[in-house]
Amino acid sequence: MFLDNIPVHNLDESDFFVAERIENCAPLNFRGSHCHNFYELLFFMETGPEESHSIDFTEHPLQSNQIFLIRPGQVHTMKLKEQKGFLFAINRDYFERLCLHIESYADYSFPDILTLPDSEAPAVRRIADLIYAEHEKLHRKSLLNSYMHAFITHLLQLHTDAPGNQDIRVNRVLSLIDTHFISERTTDFYAREVNLSNKRMNELTKKAVGHTVKQLIDQRLLLEAKRMISHGASSFKEIVFDLGFSEASYFTRFFKEQSGYTPEQFRSLLKKDLS
Known part of the structure; x- marks a missing residue:
């Protein structure tokens, strides 16, 4: 494997x-x-x-x-x-x-x-x-x-x-995303947890890390998919299920939009890097 x-x-x-x-x-x-x-x-x-x-x-x-x-x-x-x-x-x-x-x-x-x-x-x-x-x-x-x-x-x-690293609310949002990115993919959940409006929360994260909360959720989801592929998940079907995607085609489209590669292409690149 x-x-x-x-x-x-x-x-x-x-x-x-x-x-x-x-x-x-x-x-x-x-x-x-x-x-x-x-x-x-x-x-x-x-x-x-x-x-x-x-x-x-x-x-x-x-x-x-x-x-x-x-x-x-x-x-x-x-x-x-x-x-x-x-x-x-x-x-x-x-x-x-x-x-x-x-x-x-x-x-x-x-x-x-x-x-x-x-x-x-x-x-x-x-x-x-x-x-x-x-x-x-x-x-x-x-x-x-x-x-x-x-x-x-x-x-x-x-x-x-350091400038831009003082707002603990941004750290809280990042921590919540890291914990709930699979089960909670809408920004409303994170806004409620930190007691902010969606608009204000996105303003803070864009200022601190350059991305909206939705972008951060998608990035974290993509990272987890890449890790699962690199760690040897037995099939893409397994990844689709574990990450909560309803269909394999939706996962493939998401992966390609976020990374520029299909999951199969990414796995091939990793194998080439390790050879």
Whole structure:
């Protein structure tokens, strides 16, 4: 099955996180599309030309002082040559509890990509150095926990302080979409949940992320379909049923309108990428 071609990297449940230097990691850790059962923070301090990181089928050119958060289940691959930085593989339950305990932040508030201001990069590097050094030497759990708490807190604060990232209602809408995109495809549900009119809700999401709520629902639905195809769903009929489409033809039309490819064409592209 196609599932065999998409490796799932697992973190031992006894580890609440693992720290590595990116430049010391085995190339196989990054080569080809794969996903995780844990969170992964990638801190690129230095990058080379033409390096990129594809997350859920969207390619991002790499920059120095850039941090990526890879969530469990996301499909990603990297083209790396001259990179330097840190990789933190973090137990799912631990990361989500940590975010919830930091001034009421939730997982959905953490950005997928954060480019550090030049003035803040040295401080973030120092904390990352402390985490890595402690992990490599004494491995004192209480100290590692404190360092990771400081690291996540600092990144969340930088993200919150950035222009356009301060309206918690947008974060709430995004979280609701991530939870209910299959069962609730009309915008009325989300407007009621955040106590806003449809018009005002769309104004906020367009300002923050550049899309209306309907567009965000469709994007999330398309992403889930792509993940299911890449993870080896046994048939498109299975995907149609699981995603709540009434007919296969409707699903195919939706997929083509949103991505430019039919589901069959997308699966063929993935197989070509992995060969």
